[in-house]
Amino acid sequence: MPDIGLFELLLIGLLGFVVLGPERIPEFFRQIATMVRTVRQWFYQAKEQIEIEKMLITAPIDETKKSVDQAVASIQETVRPADSTATNTEQRSHDH
Numbered sequence: 001m002p003d004i005g006l007f008e009l010l011l012i013g014l015l016g017f018v019v020l021g022p023e024r025i026p027e028f029f030r031q032i033a034t035m036v037r038t039v040r041q042w043f044y045q046a047k048e049q050i051e052i053e054k055m056l057i058t059a060p061i062d063e064t065k066k067s068v069d070q071a072v073a074s075i076q077e078t079v080r081p082a083d084s085t086a087t088n089t090e091q092r093s094h095d096h
Helices: 006-020 026-096
Strands: none
Touching: 006 026
């Protein structure tokens, strides 16, 4: 949300005083404050919902990635001993 400085607030107050008159200004600012609180609350809830959705989406992906990494490591462990045995056998047959 944009930051409003003191100058902007004074300008809004002066415009409100001229347009609305001194009788209606307090009610006007109460309504503005209520709207600002509502909008901030809505943004906060939307941000929370986005974070929840993000977790719901990324958690299964992370679990799947972990499972795939474990499977790849297991396959590599299985292939390496067979690979080194085949290499040793080939070297022995070339030496003779």
